[in-house]
Amino acid sequence: MTEKVIAPQVCLFSDENLETMNIQIEIPGVDKENINLHFYEDGFYVVARGEGTKYMASYSLIFPVEPEKAIASYANGLLTVNVPYKKPFQPGVKVKID
Amino acid sequence: MKGNPFGWDRDPEDWLQDPFKAMIKRFEESTPSEFKDLVREEETPTGTIRRYGPFVYGFSYTAEPGKEPVFQEFGNIRPSSRGILPSQGREPLVDVMSEKDKFKIFVELPGVDKDEVKLNVAEDSIEIQTNDEKKFYKFIDLDETVDVDSTKASYKNGILTIELDKKLKRTGKEVKID
Numbered sequence: 001m002t003e004k005v006i007a008p009q010v011c012l013f014s015d016e017n018l019e020t021m022n023i024q025i026e027i028p029g030v031d032k033e034n035i036n037l038h039f040y041e042d043g044f045y046v047v048a049r050g051e052g053t054k055y056m057a058s059y060s061l062i063f064p065v066e067p068e069k070a071i072a073s074y075a076n077g078l079l080t081v082n083v084p085y086k087k088p089f090q091p092g093v094k095v096k097i098d
Numbered sequence: 099m100k101g102n103p104f105g106w107d108r109d110p111e112d113w114l115q116d117p118f119k120a121m122i123k124r125f126e127e128s129t130p131s132e133f134k135d136l137v138r139e140e141e142t143p144t145g146t147i148r149r150y151g152p153f154v155y156g157f158s159y160t161a162e163p164g165k166e167p168v169f170q171e172f173g174n175i176r177p178s179s180r181g182i183l184p185s186q187g188r189e190p191l192v193d194v195m196s197e198k199d200k201f202k203i204f205v206e207l208p209g210v211d212k213d214e215v216k217l218n219v220a221e222d223s224i225e226i227q228t229n230d231e232k233k234f235y236k237f238i239d240l241d242e243t244v245d246v247d248s249t250k251a252s253y254k255n256g257i258l259t260i261e262l263d264k265k266l267k268r269t270g271k272e273v274k275i276d
Contacts, residue, residue, distance in 0.1 A: 004166070006166070009208075024209070026206075026208035026209065026256075027208070027256075028206040028207070028208045028255060028256035028257045029206070029255050029256065029257045030255055031255060050255070075209075075211075076207070076208065076209055076210055076211060076212075076255065076256040077206070077207070077208035077209065077255045077256015077257060078208045078209030078256060
C-alpha cells in the first residue's frame with residue numbers, strides 16, 4: 001500500500017500576554033515515537049508517520065521564537081507545542097471592523 | 099378572473115401559487131421537530147406568513163499541489179438518507195470500509211480523550227459524539243444491517259476504530275426457468 005501524504009490541520013495562536021506561541025497540530029493515528037518536530041527561530045517543520053499516512057507541514061513564523069525552549073506534548077492524535085517569543089511582540093494597530 | 103382566454107376560472111395568482119403550496123406542504127411534512135425553531139409564523143392582514151430559515155449548507159474544498167483534495171461539509175443542516183437532519187457539531191473525518199462479512203470504520207477525533215467519546219450503535223447506523231470542547235458529531239448510515247452485539251471499538255492516538263459483523267444475508271436457491 002502506498003503511503004498517503006497529508007497536510008495536517010495546524011492552528012497557531014499567541015497567548016494573551018503575547019509572550020508564548022501555542023501550536024496545535026492534528027495528526028491522528030500517529031504514535032509518539034514517530035513524530036519528528038524541528039524548530040528554528042523563524043519556523044518549524046513536522047513529519048509524522050502513522051499507518052499508511054504521512055503528515056508533513058512546514059511553517060514560517062513572523063516573530064522569532066526561542067527554539068530550545070519549546071515544550072511539546074502529545075496525546076490522542078493532537079501535538080501541542082508551546083514556545084516563547086524572543087521578545088514579547090508589540091500589539092499591532094487594532095483595525096476597526098465596519 | 100372572468101373572460102380569461104384560457105378558460106381559467108381562478109385568480110391567476112392562485113394558479114401560480116399552487117405548485118409552491120404543494121412544495122411547501124411537502125417540506126413541512128418532512129421537517130424534523132428540531133427545525134421548528136427555524137420556522138416562524140406571522141399573522142398579517144392577508145393571512146399567515148411562514149418564514150423559514152436560515153438554513154445553511156455547503157462544501158468547502160481545499161487542494162494543494164501533490165496532495166489529495168479535501169471536501170468538507172458545513173452548515174446547520176445535514177442531508178442524509180433519512181431526510182435532512184440538523185448537524186450538532188464539527189464533522190470528523192470518517193472512513194467506512196465494507197468487507198465481506200463486516201464493517202471496519204475509522205473516525206479521526208484528534209485531541210479527544212477516550213472517556214469523552216460517546217458511541218451509539220444501532221442495526222443500521224452509528225452515532226458518534228464527543229463531550230469535549232471540540233464537540234465532534236457524526237451520524238453514519240450503514241447500507242447493510244449489523245449485529246449490534248458484535249461491535250468492537252478501540253481508541254488510540256485520536257483514531258476510533260469500530261468493527262461490526264454484518265447480519266447473515268438471506269440464503270436463496272437458484273431456480274432454473276423452464
